[in-house]
Amino acid sequence: MRLEIESMAYGPDAVAHAEDGRAVFVSGAVPGDVVEAEVLREEKSFLRARVTEVLEPSPDRVEPRCPWASVCGGCPWAAMDRTAQLGAKRDNVVQSLARIGRLGTERAEALVTPVEAPGAPWGYRNKVELAVERRRGRCVVGMHTAGGPGVVKVDRCLLLDADHERLVKAVSGSLSYLANSHALDVERVGIRASRRTGDVEVALWTEPSPFPRAQAAKVIGDATAASSIVRVMTKGPLKARRLAGTERLAGNGWWSERVLDESMRVSAPSFFQVNTLGAERLVQIVMEGLAPTRDDSAMDLYSGGGTFTLPLARRAGWVDAVESYGPAVGDLRRNLGRAGIDNADPVGGDAGREFPDEGADIVVVDPPRAGLAADVVEKISALDARAVAYVSCDPATLARDLARFEEAGRLEPVSVRPVDLFPQTFHVETVTMLRPRG
Known part of the structure; x- marks a missing residue:
């Protein structure tokens, strides 16, 4: 079918409408394109399609810098101009607040600021994950393919810091070499690289089973000069994996x-x-919004390893930090100790069950994509806090939670600031400041 592309969905696809009025989600398109598209799936209320030919390119269409952009799932918006990406991300946040959050378009437009864009549009990541599959008896390491299962083999990732983008080829080659002589049951591989500290870590995710530890450490170490090589073991159903342990194979x-x-x-x-x-920009926005002082008691829920806990503790009198994931709790305690911070209490457990009893003057929450549990919204709303900073990676769950805060009646959003942590993708981070109703 011939389609005129209207906008971007919150996802990899663009949006058009068929002649009968149904929405069409189109992969490979940019708003303003006129395309020929092949229908892949047809439902009662919508269709899914992919571009087979761009008949009239949009003014916002660009040539992707990455040669694998059309087949790799890592940068689905790479054919769209950066300014257009930022506009589309803001539109998605506004629409989520207006519809799911029931704030209405006018109020949502007033709350959401333009998207901030710290850093470069490529080479901004300190981490990439590689997928692994067995193909005709061979170990293939690369990126997940766009729109489906499978692995596309690449020799670098242009989203990874430019000083380290070739690590992808080095890791892929070393694992393929190891697989020739060992039953290497690796599910995925994480690569973390810091330009600031020089640290490089390669993490092999496997099941708890026999593993060629010494050989893996030697081959991967020689190929990457990694400062840390670890094995992360998980078990259980594919969609509900549980951490079974971590082994240091080499380095830190x-x-x-x-x-x-x-x-x-x-x-x-x-x-x-x-x-x-x-x-760093998220930390700055949160600290500006909360304006902590030494007279303040602060609360950091879903604290992770301490990204917000440490700067809060430098400024506030006390910080209660709650984190449910065991390895992150351990990281938080070590980071506080190394920083010499003794005015923070790290607690392991669910944010609702371990909600601090002492109350707080200021609160920051940075939950996973699922957002806040309903009871956490209720408990935060019951606090006598003067400010709450809600850091979100999903506009839909943010909007749902803001509707819950509205229903609770005490706190209301006063600003929503999107920050583009993920150029070339649809993802966007936001910092929402909530304050007591006037």
Whole structure:
């Protein structure tokens, strides 16, 4: 079918409409394109299609810098101009707040600022993950293919820091070599690289099973000069994997990064923002919004390894930090100890069950993509806090939670600031400031 592309969805696809009015989600298109598209799937209310020919290119269409952009799933918006990407991301945040958050378009437009873009549009990541599959008896290491299962073999990733983009080829080659002589059951590989500290970590994710530890350490170490090589073991169903343990194969057994004035060590299973410059901007926005003082008691929920806990503790009188993931709790405790910070209490457990009893003057929450549990919204709303900073990586769950805060009646959003931590993709981070109703 011939389609005129209207906008970008919150996802890899663009949006058009068929003659019968149904929405068409189109892969490989940019708003303003006129395309010929092949229908892949037809439902009652929508269709999915892919571009077979660009008949009239959009003014916002660009030639992707990455030669694998059309087949790799890592940068689905790479054919769109950066300014257009930022506009589309803001539109997605506004639409989520207006519809899911029930704030209405006018109010949402007033709340959401233009998207900030710290750093470069390419080479911004400190981490990439490689997929692994067996193909005709051979081990193939690369990136997930766009729009489906499978692995596309690449020799570098242009999203990874430019000083380290060739690590992809080095890791891929070393694993392929090892697989020739060993039953190498690797599920995926994480590569973390810091330009600031020089640390490089290679993490092999496997099941708890026999593994050629010494050989893997030697071959990967020779190929990458990694400062840390670890094995992360998980077990259980594919969609509900559980951490079974971590082994240091060579080097430090951890990776380090500097965020503003703080030095942090991160274990392989723990979450850390993949865009260091972006993480710094999030910290700055949160600190500006909360304006902590030594008279303040602060709360950091879903604290991870301490990205917000450490700078909060430098400014506030006390910080209660709650994190449910065991490796991250360990990282947080070590980072606080190394920083010489003794006015923060790291607690392991669910944010709702371990919600601090003492209350807080200021609060920061940085939950996973699923957002806040309903009981956490209720407990935060019951606090006598003067400000809450909500850091979100998903506009839909943010909007749902803001509707819950509205229903609770005490706190209301006063600003929503999107930050582009993930150029060439649809993902966007936001910092929402909530304050007591006037």
